[in-house]
Amino acid sequence: MKFSPFESKRPDMNRIKEIVSVLAKYQFGNVLDDLGLRNKLFFTLNLHLRDPEEEFDSSVPERVRLVMEELGTSFVKLGQVLSTRPDLVGKDIAEELSKLQDEATPFDFTEVKRVVEQELNNPFEETFIEFKEVPVASASIGQVHEAILKNGERVAVKVQRPGIVDQINKDIIIMRYLAGMVDQRMPSLKYYNLPGIVDEFERAIKKELDYNQEANNAERFRASFEDDETVYAPAIYREFSTLRVLTMEYVEGVKLTEIIDSEIKFNARTIAERGAECYFKQIFINGFFHADPHPGNILVQNGNVLCFIDFGMMGNLDQDFRDNLAELFVFMVNYDVKGMINQLQYMNMISDSTDIESLKYDLMDLLDRYYGADMNQVGELMSEFSMPTLLIKHKIRVPRDFILLGRVMSMAEDLGQRLDPNFNGLHIAKKMVKRLIKDRLNPLRRLDNTTSALINLEHIYRDLPQSITRSLMRLEKGNFKMELEHKDLDKFTETLERITNRISMALLISSLIIGSSLVIMPNEALILQNFPYLGIVGFLVSFLIALALIISIIRMRKI
Template identity: 65%
Template sequence: MINMNIGPYNNRPDMGRLREIIRVMTKYHFGNILEAVGLKNRLFETLKLYIKSPEEVHEPAHVRLRLVLEELGTTFIKLGQVLSTRADLVGREVAEELAKLQDEAPPFPFEDVKRVLESELGVPMEEVFAEFQEEPVASASIGQVHRARLRNGDAVAVKVQRPGIADTVKSDIILMKYLAKLANDRVPGLRYYNLPGIVAEFERAIRKELDYHQEANNVERFRAMFMDDETVYAPYVYREYSTGRVLTMEYVDGVKLTDILKSDIKFNARVIAERGARCYFKQIFIHGFFHADPHPGNILVQKGNVLCFLDFGMMGHLDRSFRDRLAELFILLMNYDVNGIVNQLRYMNILTEETDLEEVKYDIIDLLDRYYGADVRKVGEILTEFTMPGMIRRHRIRIPRDFVLLARVMSMAEDLGERLDPRFNGLAVAWEMTHKLIRNRLNPLRNLDEVPAAIIELEHIMNDLPRGLISALQKLEEGKLKMELEHRNLDEISVRIERSTNRISVAMLVSALIIGSSLVTIPREALILEKFPFLGIFGFAVSFLIALALIVSIIKSRRLS
């Protein structure tokens, strides 16, 4: 397991790396952002040492952002790739641009490869490999892949992690956390995006990618899912020769989909597109565990049009309940059932209490009308549109992360299917699979799988219930039972009650003064000064002033309310 823990001792940002980030951002004309977070002025003198003359960049902002991330290297490229899956936060235009980020890097020397291998495996290379090609077949920012042959003759692909990359990533994440908090504190407009949360999500994702044990687990799980499917394949993992920094897998011969799309290689494109759609819908609806980067370079086509998936660093997860709801949502989308779609989104906790259901209904109608025609194919596109920032802010909806990832994956898969065969319609496969899933839900035997979990939960309840009741009764008897009540706006209600009570008291006082003043004006009872009932008139005057003040106060409060 790769140690990515960031302790209190080394959590200070690397100021040299910070200067580099500022230099690159200034170079691509993002100085306004630096000024907003208070960095440009602070390090301006240092910047003079790095920037002789900022080059003119005429590209739009989303393109310049991609160039910044590319120049800053591994960690920032990976951050861009994660953000490319979050169109709900950055918008479609930025997400599509960041999806172009290529994780490529110059290969590191074979001496370093050998040192990492022997350190991780604990034995000399010659004891494990009969052959090992020094030139890598692929090189990326985190690791590179070499072709080799084990002592037993098996051909393998060995993925070796780049030396020092874990420390580099750790240092950059500390810096990202610092910058995210700075931006969140100083730029109110950025708080909607929850930058510290984005960095935390990215940290979780890259932790997994740095740990080759996790990728090995993903490969084996995927392989088990399609063990009985002759149209889909995943390489075998050699666990005895794999560690947190070395991953040894079966070497698979095949042609990458990127090469098939660019050349006239003879494959049945329609069969490949149909099998790819069926495979993805199985991953999503049946297993709830799906390959989250269906890039053409990550899929090989073997003889017989068999699809072999590679690179299992990024995977999506959907629980059983969410898959069931998703299948129902698909059927409602394909039937153009707007009321059903709105209700389904409520069941999925995507619509919140703050959502205006009528307004969101009109937006869904507009969205469906843009895609519905003689032949509906773009369910992935519809889902992606629904996760856009404008829709989220306008209707205050809540989008689960894996729902966003799912929408992106489906959109990419639909696009790949159309590039292979323009006549291809993956929704026919989706329709068949979702209906099959709904039929299976009606099967009484399906619930048998849930019986053991239900029995365990019932046993816990039966064991805990008597103890809880006895404890509650004892506290009640002893007068120690406490209740916590959550109140909302009680302070405001209390103020209003107090204000009303004060007004009633004043009104009663005024009434008493008026009555008293009336009595003392009777000549027999009055204190007469030169035949004038002075005390009674004085009481009337005080009552009048108090009553006038009370009326003015009431009029003002009504205007303000």
């Protein structure tokens, strides 16, 4: 699968007209006006634009979601990515976009058969004993069919929708085009960095379109929970999986959506608690987490076992970030504002110019809104911490991973509360905090990093003599270079220049006074034909030069 360089391609104007039509339909005419699209394109469109004074029933967040839904696959996926970025689109829009359902009409079975045979390079009948034509599930990127392999094993086969890569390619070109227009013509929206959002979306969608990547994700997730009897992930059949076909173990279970909306007998509280514990483990222990905790992506098996079935959207956290995040999380859960500030400074998330006292009171206000007898929304607290108001005011640099985590945890907690109204995320979080503290204080934990530390030490031991020798040779030859970084030296230079100019002007004025005195003293001046011509000429030349210098200094404001 190859994505062409979008910058070298022109956007599809017919598709842009379609986008303009949808925006107009849902009352975003003001955006079209700001971008100059209404006058440029509407004369070719037979559109009925609503009267600006006509009321529209739904709110702005809902209208944004409706626009995404109507524009199809690429924009639904973009909406899902943006739902994890409340720091950019705001809490209300992020929550509304999280409702986007990735469902689509199934494509014809003849296309399914063609894609499978082409990808597996084998006739259909030689691979499967049975292959059900009606899909188990159908989404915008692909659909899943139940099948039985030649060896008799029951599998689920995920087949990518034909033409979807080209369609998404074209839409990303348009997204770049529109994002560039917004960046140029709507300065108030520059903060949101729309071109950057398109880049982020492109990275996410490329991973989701690559079924080999999803197979890697599934195997890694399965391995991380192989010793946990409460969480399960299906096995992957690599020999029957390619870029556009993914074959995995067929698992029985009931979707969480069906448990939430029906009277099916499961222990809802156990499921909610296991779900929360599972996500805390993914984030703080494994560093590899499911980034789309939609109830349709999770099955419940006998014994209240959670089974994850979709691994297209996953998140990664390195060890250092997990350690720092765990410490910040401990302070946050324990209502330790001072500890939070110290940790933010350690993580370089706040600068020296941040007003610590003001930040302290804002953090206290934030924690007060969530702590108390009914406090149960840890993920919501993390999402609130990532809101633009707090970030901009205190110049906090929050990593994207932190923002994504807050959103994912918030969605997981919401799922827990829908299963059990009495679900308390803080209770689960405090249990995890005890485990994190225990792990952090365990001296044996450092043994995990022994190999890496020894290798780094060996590099130093091996390279240090050569580095010292090279430095001494450069110093001996006079080739030793030193770079200095100055702070506020420009201000010092400017001040020194002004002082020098003032001294120069004082000397000039003094010289003119002395010169003029000599000119008017005939006995002291050089006289030709009873008049001191040379003295006056010299005085005038000096005066003009001094005047030009004074004017130059004043113009440069260096006095």
